[in-house]
Structure formats: structure tokens, C-alpha cells
Amino acid sequence: MTTTHKTSSEPLLSVRDLVTQVATPMGAKTVVDGLSFDLMRGETLCIAGESGSGKSMTALSLIQLLPKPMARVASGLALFKGRDVFALDDEGLRKLRGKEIGMIFQEPMTSLNPVLTIGRQLVEAITAQRPMSHAEAMAEALRLLEQVQISDAARRLSQYPHELSGGMRQRVMIAIALSQGPDILIADEPTTALDVTVQAQILSLIRHLQKEHGTAVIMITHDMGVVAEMADHVLVMKNGKAVEYGTVRDIFEKPGAPYTQMLLEAVPTLGEMHGIDTPKRAKPIAAVPASAATEAAARTDGPLVEVRDLTVRFDIKGGILQRPVSRVHAVEGLSFEIAKGETLSLVGESGCGKSTTGKALMNLIPWTGSIRVKGQETSGLGRRAMKPILRDVQMVFQDPYASLDPRYRVGDLVAEPLVIHGLAKGSELKDRVEYLFRRVGLSPDQINRYPHEFSGGQRQRISIARALSLSPKVIIADESVSALDVSIQAQVLDLLQDIQNETGIAYLFISHDMAVVEQISHRVAVMYMGQFVEVGTRRQIFENPRHSYTRQLLSAVPVPDPRRERRLYDAAAREIKSPIRPLGYQPVYNQLTDIGDRHLVAAA
Amino acid sequence: DDIKQGGQMVVTYKDDVSTLDPAIGYDWQNWSMIKSLFDGLMDYEPGTSTLRKDLAEDYTISDDGKTFTFKLRKGVKFHNGREMTAEDVKYSLDRVTNPATQSPGAGFFGSIKGFDKMADGSAKSLEGVTVVDPYTIKFELTRPDATFLHVMAINFSFVVPKEEVEKWGADFGKHPVGTGAFKLGEWTLGQKLVFERNKDYWNAGLPKLDQITFEVGQEPVVALLRLQKGEVDVAGDGIPPAKFLEVKNDPTYAKLIVEGGQLHTGYVTMKTTMKPFDNVKVRQAVNMAINKDRIIRIINGRAVPANQPLPPTMPGFAKDYEGYKYDVEGAKKLLADAGLADGFETELYVYNTDPQPRIAQAIQQDLAAIGIKAEIKSLAQANVIAAGGEPDQAPMIWSGGMAWIADFPDPSNFYGPILGCSGAVKGGWNWSYYCNKALEERATAADSITDPAKKAEREEAWRSIFLDIMKDAPWAPVFNEQRFTIRSERLGGPDAIFVDPVHIPINYEQVYAKDVQ
Amino acid sequence: MISYIARRLLQSALILVGISLVTFVLLYLLPADPARQIAGRSATAETVESIRQQLGLNLPFYQQYLRYATGLLHGDFGRSYLQKTEVVELIASRLPASLLLMAGAITCELILGIAMGLVSALRRGSGLDNGLMLLSFVGVSAPQFVIGILMLYVFSVQLGWFPIGGYGTFAHLVLPSLTLGVLGAGWYARMMRSSMIDVLRQDFIRTAHSKGLGRATVIFRHALPNAILPVIAMIGIDIGMFMSGIVVVESVFGWPGIGQLAWQAIQRVDIPIIMGVTLVSALAIVVGNLMADLIAPMIDPRIKLR
Amino acid sequence: MADVAISVPVAPTPGVFRRLLKRKLAVFGLIVIALIVFAAVFAPWIVPYNPDEQFFEGLTLEGAPLAPNVQFWFGTDLVGRDLLSRIIYGARTSLIIGVIANGVSVLIGSAVGITAGYFKGWVSTVLMRFTDLMMAFPALLLAIVLAAIFRPSLLIVAMVIAMVNWVQIARVLYTETRSLAERDFVEAERALGAGTFRILTRHIFPHLVSTIVVYATLGIATTVLLEATLSYLGIGVQPPTASWGNIIFENQTYFTSAPWLVFIPGFAIILLALAFNLVGDALRDILDPTQQGHH
Ligand SMILES: Nc1ncnc2c1ncn2[C@@H]1O[C@H](COP(=O)(O)OP(=O)(O)OP(=O)(O)O)[C@@H](O)[C@H]1O
Ligand SMILES: Nc1ncnc2c1ncn2[C@@H]1O[C@H](COP(=O)(O)OP(=O)(O)OP(=O)(O)O)[C@@H](O)[C@H]1O
Ligand SMILES: [Mg+2]
């Protein structure tokens, strides 16, 4: 295999005037509108664009797996090796799928069949159009799993999807998509839900495999860092239409369409904030530096949220009497404070306990230690007693789709907190909901739609609107902007900061995107295996990372610069450790030492 | 006669066979099965209700009618090969009257001397039964008993071998050993029983079949289908009401049906201990209100109207008695006389199996016509019987499905438990709680007439007793059910044995298979 | 797993004790007098009293129960009042037939119900779908007696494919199983349809298509196992429902099962049989539920036994 | 996009009824239900004959019932009563049993199943073991005891049905709720401060509607027939009161000679259950927005 792409003059796939429509109560709505592009053998085409612009719909149209009966390809042509994909019958489509076009879907968590073993799902894909013996197929499956860098591959074959971490599942999906050696791999946001370290591994893996097999890749992403790292050509979409198409260098260096320019401007880059104390948009409050301001505030009012020795352990029960047999040490002895108007970011790899910390603050799970909100201890409070506290603390959940009741109209969902707390009704309620919709960049005429009618990013904004509706004092934002395209992400981040400036709201910002964290945070806490390894102000962490783990996180961030040398695939990538321990386990607490100016670092 | 022995037949039943112990078995189904496995001293001529000798070769009755001496047939063998002797007869009677046996028929032997001591447990053997020699047995009674020969013909008096009873204990009923024409071959619980010919049967020439298979658990409607296909020879439960007309009007079926009388009366009881049925006028009004013809029509004419307790084939039946005519106006007037011109409300209990609830509804409508609002309580048999035995419950009961079928063809059997004072107790079967002391004395007197020569006199005595009962009207007799037996073409024998009054559904010993002739 | 089963069995034992107590109380409250029942219509008062003595019916309630419970612990279910046979023997002779019939019925239900539900879900909204769903209503509403006799008429009498009732061979089993299974098939078809429709919308179905699998593979290997779960949960429940249907079906087909035994016993208030059958069927139901709970995680590995 | 109304989340969707009326099959179902209810309520005014009157000319001379004819549209029954009148009156009993008693049992079952599925620990264990107990409970026996002790009445059958019929639905809903309770949106509701009652009724219940519809509508048919069995054992309506179930039950052995006596009431039961099913199905689709396609 050579490292240069051998591109024949004939395009492998050429799409012409693709129009895809979805049915809505108000009639058909065009979500992909006259899209055309060519894909050459072995090249990577990235489709970027704002959330809801029709990226996923394009991908699903190409493989003819649009959600039935709501969506359909209304017109257009997709010539693949001279055949029109849209004209194929069932049998033709079956032959096309998997063998010629493989797909990795946007929702990795639900895309594997929960009741079949990994091995079976792989073998099935391998043998779908290539007869071979079971033993051969198993051997091939093992080889594929090893290729996508899953540790202990032989054992994984007999495991079920839910027994694997999110990152592993994503890699299994990739293995399935690659199993038949397709000519084209369509990857729809393959890394959105993953933390940077895993993301880096997967991206380099795709690139590595592409080199080996000469596969053409259509990569859908909103992350310009990923685009820069992966693409040969880029297609930028907006409102279902292509706004720009070009090589990756052209797009990054001389973007033509204003939308593309806007998109690129919005991209946060790591290190962009070097030497600045306050978050990006924070108005320099008077002459006082922000950190001093918050410290002053903290001193006068006391911290808004004060956490001491927070520990969360989940019992794993067993035996006749259902007694605990082992425990998940999800969070171990965390202590931190959040002051009024401050943003504390929580970063760390998948499964390190970030979401769990957030849920403990909401009293959604049992925990020990002490949490005070505005000075009031929440330990042991019942649901009723928590209610007034929840007016002040709200959470935006990690998975926006799952956290919205699919049976409710989004308008009602956003209104619900106000109704529960009896804060508004009638036209006042309606006004307030419309205001919130506008505030998060949604149009109020979407109020009567249901969650499934929105794209991933739009749902995330609905969740944010919901959390904002109560005007809380603290919002726990769990991966709240991860699914948003950069322009909207920038808008939402701006929004969050504007609200902070106006109302002095505090954020506990959970994210894996270090660039975003750099922009928004006052302080950052780096978490590993349920404990902090490094805590400090944004500048301390980003400009002077001391712990090896912090550095590892920073180095894994994709850089939106196509000229940068693409990272090589690291075959020896580290696996996530299990936080499950036997019953009597005594955790070893990290000793955090203050290396000056409240920059706490654990001994490595 | 030239009828060849051999062949077999299949009989089906819906219900499982409960027990074949003659001291215990007391339902219409095992009654005749027991009769073909065991013998008693007396029996009836096939197809009739005429007494004849069976294991007894001869008998004498003392003049005072209190001593009966039976000479036993010699050489009669149990199925286990041992010869039956007078000791066995005595043992069998001791056993049936011993309370530990829990025999429902112990009461039939109440006239034998020493019965009371057996009943209260103070004696282990009946004083009045003596073995004179191995082939002679003597019974002494406390009072003359005209029914005693009948008693010697009912199953409870049948002879059982001591060694087998002791061997099987409580399970004797599942492993019956007697002297009868058949012996039990196999018994698969819940599925079937096979009776095989007793080759050593003392009465040579009987039985005529080699084998009878009883298949249990068969829905009557299905049994009929199988009979049509030739898989079944006798539908033990008879023709189901739902199929009766269909079968009767179908020429291929019609010739397979044998019709006969039955010692049965269907009646409505009125609890004389409860208001307003304590008033004889009310009871008479009910008698006049019921349109019996219509009720018989509802059951497709499978009965004849009844106006007195005794069925027509029973000695003592009053042919010329007219009874209470169907007369709505007259009934209303009687009610008015009783001060109930506006009628009253009451309850009518009924056994919940077709066609009984339908009959009850017809009665209900008839009663409504004279202003009596009867609410129907349709319940499981056991619950109806339980309520009937209480002095203050079940003011009216339609007796259908539980009604009195005689244990033996004698009028006295229609009196004691169901119309006499002894039955008018808690848990008794006299559901009217009717107790007339004067009649009680006349009944005892009638039963003391033991001289066969005075048979007519005794019949007359009973006839007048039942007519006097009708004056008090504790019952409203409605009809006497007719029997309709359906059997396959293969079976032969006189019609009478297919509607034998004491063998239901048929007389198993007498029937023969045409296909072996 | 083992410990879970052990714990559930322990709970089941408690349930059975509860059931035995409740049944005993109910039967005790019943106005029918067992001694009278045994004694029959011609019995004298003495006979009745002596029977009462022998059966311990004049003891206080709790003593009667203790007596019965002690017997139970020794495997003694008592002796039928009217059949005069050991209840254990009666039940043992009939239980295999009933279990066989239930197994046959469950098989019919599953095959019919799943097939109908599947076709309906795949052809959702079509005439076939509507027809099948109507059929499932007919199945649920039709009296089993009528279904049974009709089947006998058509398949045995007219076509001669199967024997007219009876017990023994596979041919005997077919019609009764179908008759008993029709009701459940109706339920299963509806359950199956609704859960299949849900499953067909799931992301992993899309994944399966994207692999280039055939339609049949996607439906049977991917959709079916996910959709069948609520149906499996129902099998345990079904055993309870069978207890009523089995009475009719057994008598129509002359099937020597416990349904007939139970029905006769109820009609005649034969208390030891009622007790015995109740306990055995309670055991069957409890075991059925337990099995459903144990099968569920085999089909869906996410389900944890707790 | 004219009216952008924010409905306070009282019901998940506004104008459910209006949307129901847009579906042909649902409208058909509603009409059938309305007709049956109408017949039941106004039975005395619309029946051609007194339902309890045994006509002399209602039976042949042999005592056979009459097939449908000009005088008796649905024929007569085994004692010569007009079947049409009995079916109309029978709707009263059958509606009470099939709709009200069955409804109550669905309610109880839902309450138990949802509660046991939502709460963990002893609440769940106690409720589910109680459900197991009830499932194994000899209901027929209870019926017989009640029959012997109390005066039989519709109320008692209704109570018995409500008491024993809830277990199945409880068990099925329990399993479903268990998985629903783990879903993120439920946690999100809790985080908003929504009370348990609100979560159970507004957010869990709507997701169970499809299962409940299946059970509730099939339950109509089974309870109507169950009523007949229970009445037969003496606890329910007693003759001559008619119910669809007992008309079938009494006459089922006659179905070859008098098929109208079984098939007409059978058809009535299917019609009632089907009508509710059509409405229920439509309701389910309306409440589940993900089910909506091209309409
Ligand atoms: N079932 C539906 N009914 C109505 N509109 C829908 C439906 N599904 C998707 N849409 C709309 O189609 C448009 C395109 O959706 P698509 O999922 O392709 O967006 P996307 O570009 O992939 O966005 P994201 O980056 O957020 O995933 C969105 O505006 C969305 O609201
Ligand atoms: N309810 C629970 N029961 C048992 N274990 C749990 C539970 N919730 C979380 N855990 C475990 O606790 C650990 C921390 O989980 P958490 O969801 O807090 O991770 P996270 O840091 O938010 O990861 P991600 O970035 O993937 O969202 C994980 O190992 C997880 O498996
Ligand atoms: Mg998308």
C-alpha cells in the first residue's frame, strides 16, 4: 500500500440533485435539497455543516435506509459504479449494502443488537455475501476486532453490546462496517459521544484502515478539527443545500462562502486563549480580574455550591439474599466549590465519573459526603425537600434525545419545569417558552414538534432551553454542546456566557472537548478514575499542565489545521480501567498538592 | 337360547368412576357397574323391577315377618377363586353397618337387630345376623320390614371377600373382588376401566360379552359422534339435551334409541318451615300454577307430567288421581285466600346444569303469573343440597338433576328420607321439612305388612299415604322423566335391558354383541 | 443464577403456604358439609357424626389446617371424599396428560400467535393486518367448547385426519392443543404485533440492513428475539389462564387431565381434591413465572435477575 | 403554522378527540360503542319484546327454538324468549363487566405494575410477590364461596373480576416499567423536581398505553365470557337476567342445532371488543408521535 491515493478519473460515486423529504403534519418538508457531489476511490469526503442541515439524511438516502414511512428520496440520482442506487430493488440494495457501501451510524449506542453477541453480529456481516465456514468467519471476526484495537478480542466475541463501553461499541460498529471490505464507508459523526483520547484513536484507526484497503470515506462531522484531520475534500451544507465544496486546504485557507467563513471563525482552537484570564466573552468586570472577582464574591456570599468528600459507589448485588458482592467506585472523595458567576469544567475520559458527580449534585443517586447549595445541606433530603433546591440547580443531560420524553411536544417539555414549580401559566407561559426557544437559537414555530423530528444538535438546544427555563443559579451542563456544529456551538457557548454575565449563573461544565473547555471555563478540574488529578484555573491547566494525564488529554485534541501532520495510529493505545472493586476495597486517595496559586496536582 | 357368548363393547362416561366398593358406591354410574361385579342374595328380573333370588337359592320368612332365613347357592366363587359362604354374607353386612366403613347405605339396614349397637360403635358385629351353617344365614329384625327383600337386593348388601377387603383396605373400591358376572381387568385412572367376563360365573350363560370397556372423561356430545362412527356402543350419559331432537329426528339414529320409564320424579319442594309456605293454600296454589306441559315441551317431550310423588311404574301409583290441575285463576284465588293477593317474593334454588336452569325459568314465569316473584339461585349441586338441608334456607328447590331416583322399586323408598320426619332434619333430604306424624305411623304400619299375599293391601296403604301427602302439598310434582338410551347397532338384547329400571344406563350382563353371533 | 433460583423457590414456597391457607379458609367457609356429602342421601345422623369424627371435621379450624399441612409435608394430600382414592394418586395419574396438553397448547399459541403478529406488523395497515387482528379477536372471544367441537367435526369426523378425542399418540394431541391454544394465540398475536412494530423502528434494525442482510435474516434473527420478550413474559401467566380453559377442552376431547378432575371436585365440593389441584396448579403457575423470568435473560442479556 | 399554542402539559397532546375523529376506523369504533351504550341505556324503550317473556309460539311443538324470522329477528332461545331483546338487555350486564369491571382491573393492574416497576426494593418485592400469589389464587373457589355466602349480584361478579383479572396486566406492565424507569428522560424529570406522581402518570403511563390498549380491549372479550362462568357458579347475574356471556354459555352445546344462539352474542362481544380496540389503537397512535407517517 502506498500512502498516496490512487484516484482513477471515474468517480466511484456521483450524486446528482439529491432531494430528500420528510413528512410532517404540515406536509412534505425538503431536508436535502438538490445536493450533488462526486466521490473518488480512496478519498475522504467530509460533510460539515450546521446541525439539522441534512447531513444524516444525505447519508441515509445514499444507503436507502431513511426512517420509514416518514422520509423518502423524492428525486435525484446516485450513480455508484454506473448503477443508480435509488433505482435498485430490494435484492440489489441488499447486495449493495455492507459489501459496497458500509455505514457507521450517528447513534453508536443503539446501533448494535442488544440480544446478540458481538461475535455473532460480526460473523453475520462477514458471511452476509461471502459464504465461508463458521470457524473461518470467527477467525476473521477476531482479526477485525484486533484490527480496531479492542483489547482481549477473543473474549469480546462472546460478550453482548451492553457489556462494552461506549468507545468499544463504536469500534465494533467500525469493524462491522469494514468487515466486507466496502468500497465506501459512510461514517456519521463517529466520535461525537467519545472523549478525546478515544476519539483520537478512532480517527487514526479509520485513516489507517483506509490506507490499507483503499476505501473511500464519507465522514459526517461538525467538528472542524476532525475535518482538518481527516478530509481530502469537504462539502459544507446548510439548510439541505451544499454551500461549498473543495479540497480541505482550499476550504480552510480560502473559504469562499460566507457561511464557511463563519463556520471556521467559530471554531475554537486549543491554545487560542493563551495569556487571557477570563473566559472568551466574559466582560472584564471593572478593573478586577475575573478570578479575583469570583474570589471576592465567594468570600462575601460564600460559595454557591460546596462539595466535600463526595463519594458515590454503586453496589453490585448477588447471592440469595441479594447482598452487595462488589462495588463500582464511581466517584471517590471529591471536594470542590463553585462560586457565583463561575464556570468550573470537569474533564476526563469516559467512565471517570463526571456525569455521576453531576447527578449527585442533583440528588438523583445515593451518595455520601456533603453537598451544600447556597449553604443548605442536601444530604438526606427527600424528593419533596429537594424541590426548592432544584429551582436553583438544573442539569442538562448528556444524551439529549434520551432525556426528552418522546411523547411530548418540545414546547411542552420546555414549559414543564415552569409548570412543575408553578412559575408561569397561560400566555405568560407561552411567551416565556417562545423566548427560551429564540434564546437557544430555535424558531418558536418548532414548538409543536416532537423530539424525534429534530436533529441531534437541535435536541441538545431544547435540553438547554429546558434547563434555563427556571432561571437557576447553577447549571450542570453534561456534554451540552458536543453534538452541536461549531457555529451553533459558538452561539450556545456565547449564550451561556451572556447569561452568566447577566445573572451571575454558575456552571459545572462537563465536556471532553478541551478547546471548548478552554474557552468557557474559569477553572478546570481533571478527573481520572473518580478522583481529581489536577485542579486549577483555566490558565494553570492549559498553559501549565502538570499531571501526565492532563497532558495526554491535551495532546489528543484534534487541531483544525489541515496542514498539520496527521497523527499516526498508535496500536498500543491504553484501555480504560474498570472502576469495579471488591467489597472491602479501601480506595487510595490522590494527595493533591498546591503547587502555588491554588493549582492542585496529584502525585503522578 | 342360542346367543353366543363373546365380543366386547365400549361405554363412555363424562365423569370419572368413583369407587366400585359396593358398601360405598352410591351414584347412578357405579351403581350398575357394581351390580355386574358383585352379587347379593336377591336381584331383579332383567329389565323389570320384579324381585328374584340371586345368591340365595331359597329363603323363608317367619310369620311375624321378623325372621328371614336364606339358603345360599353352593359353589359360588369369588373372582379370587375362593368359594363364597354364609360367613362372607355376615362379614359383608357387619362391614357395611360398621361406622368406620362410612357407608352411605348403612341406614338401609336399620331394621336388623343390633343395628343401633353397630351405629353407636358398641358392637363389632350385627347381633341379628347369624351363620347357621356355611350355606345358611339367618336375619332377625326388630320390626316387620316388607322392604327387607329389596334391601337384600341393593348394592350395599352385596357380598365381599374379607381377605381382599383387608388386603386393600381403603383402596378396595379400586380393586374390587366379588362373585359377579364380570371381574375388573384393568383400571387406568381418569381414562378407562376394563371389565372381563368371569369365566367361573355360577350362572352359566352369563354374561354374554367377554369384555366391557368403560371410557371416562368423554363429553356426551362427542360420545354421540363416536357412536355414529362405530367407536362407541353405549353413550353412558345418554343423549345430551342439545342433541336430542337432532338425534330423534334422524332416521339413522332413531332406530338406535330405546325409550323406557324410570323410577324418577321431578318436583318443586316448598319449605314448610318458612313463610309463606307454612300455609297449605300457598303450596296448593304453586301446584296449580305450574304449566307442566310447557315444561315438558321445553325438554323436548322427554318426560310425562306428574301429579303425585310416585312415578307411574312404581307399585302404589294412583292411576286415577287427578292431582292439582293447571289453573292460574284458581291459584290466584288460593293465594288471595291465604292473604297474599299481591303475591310475595321468594327464591327458587336449582342445580346449574342444563336443562335444569331452563326448567326453573319456566317455573319462575309460571309463578310470576300468579304474583309470586321467585328469584332463581342456580348453584353447584352440593350447594343446593346443603341449602335444602337447612330449615330456613332454600324456600323452593327444583329437584331436577339431583332428584329422587329410587334405590329400590318400592313406594317406601319415596317416603322416608324425602317426605318423612326422619329426613326433615338439618342436612336431611326432606327439603320441604314436611313431617306429618299421622302419616309416619301409617307408613310404619304399611311396611310391617310382610306377607307376600297381602301385597295389594300394602300397595293400597302406600297409595293413600301419598295421596294424603298431596293434600298437604309439600311438593309440586312436575314430571316423571323418561329414559332414552342410545346404543350402537352391534348390540343386541331385549329393549327392556337397555332401559332396565335398576341398571343405568343398561344391564351389562344381559347385553350381547351381534357381530359374534 | 443458582442463588437466584434458590431465593425464588423460597419465595414460591411461602406463596404456596399462603395459597394453601387461603384455600383452606375458603373451603372452611363453604356451607356444604363434607360429612353429609360423603354420607349420601340415605345416611343416618350417626353415620354422619362418625364420619365427621373420623375426618376431624369437628376440630377447631387451626387444628384441621395443621393436620392437613402436616400431611402435606409427608406428601399426603388426603383421600378424596367421593372418589375414595388418594388425591396424590388421582393427581399423579392425570397430571402428565395436562402437562402434555399445556405444552402442546403453548407450542400452538407461540407458533400461531407469533406468526400472526409478525405478518401483521410487517404488513401494518394492510387488509391482511386487519384480517389477522380480527381473527385474533375471534380467537379470544370464541367459546372453547364451540371451537373444540367444530374442530372435531371438521378434522376428525369429516376429514378423518385425527381421532375423535382420546389420549395417547401425537395425533390425539393436535386438536386439543389447537383448541386450547387459540385463545392465547389471539393474545400473543396482538402483543407480538405491538412489540414488533416497536422493534422494527430501532436503530439496530437499520444496522442489520446496512450489513446487507436479507429481509428474512433481519426479521428472524434481529427483530424477533427483541420483540418476543413480552410474549415470553406471558407464558408464565398463561399457565394460570389454562387452568380454566383446560376443563372444557379436556372434556370435549376426552383428555384425562386434571381439569376434569378439578371441575367435578368443585361441583361436588370434594375438598381434598380441590385443595390438591389448587396447590398443584399454584405450583405450576409459580414455576411457570419463574421459568419465564429465567428465560428472559437468556433472550435479552441486559435483563438482570434481581 | 397559524396557531402555535403552548398547551400546558395536562395531557400530552391537545385535541386528542378531534384527532380521533379524523380516523375512519376510530370513528367507526366510536359509533359502535355509542350504539351499544345507547341500546343498553334505553333498552326498555327499544326492545321489541319483554326479554324475559317465554313465548308460547317461541318454541316449536317439539320444543326447539326458532331460527331468526320475521317475528323474532334474531330467533328465540331454548325457552322461547326473543333473542334480540335479550341481546339488547344483555348489553347492560356485558358493558358493566367488559368495560367497567375490566376497566377497574386494568386500573388496578396498571397501578400495581407501574408502582412495582418504578420503585425498587421492598415495595417492588412485596407487590410482585403479592401479584404472584394472586395469580396462583384459586379464583373460582373464591367465587363459589362468595356465591354460597352472598346473594348473587352483578356487583359481586364485577368485584371478583376486578380482583382477579388485574394480575396479568400488572406483571406485564411491571417488566415494561422497570425498563422505562431506567430511561434518561425519567431521570431528567426527577432533576426538574417533578413529583413521583407526575412522573408516573404523565411520563411513564403514556409509554405503556400500547400494552394497556392490547390488554384492555382483549380483556373486554375475556371478562364478558368470564362473567358467564362466574354467573354459572352462582355469583353473578341469575336467570333470567341476560348477558352476552351467559347467552353463549347456556347455549354453547346447542350450537349445531341452534347456531344463532351462540354466534349472535359472540358477534356482539367481538364487535364491542373490536370497537374499543379500534379506538384504542387510534388513541395509541395519536399518543405516540413517532408512529405518525404520511397521513
Ligand atoms: N421525522 C422527522 N420529521 C420531521 N423533520 C425531521 C424528521 N427527521 C429529521 N427531520 C428534520 O430534517 C432535518 C435534517 O436532519 P438531519 O438529521 O439530516 O440533520 P443533521 O445534519 O444530521 O444534523 P445533526 O448534526 O444535528 O445530526 C432537520 O431539520 C430535522 O429537524
Ligand atoms: N447506576 C449505575 N450503576 C452502576 N454503575 C454505574 C451507574 N452509573 C454509572 N456507573 C458507573 O460509574 C462510572 C462512572 O460513570 P459516569 O457516567 O459518571 O461516567 P462519565 O465520566 O460521565 O463518562 P462519559 O464521558 O462516558 O459520560 C462508570 O464506570 C459507570 O459504569
Ligand atoms: Mg445527524
Ligand SMILES: [Mg+2]
Ligand atoms: Mg457522562
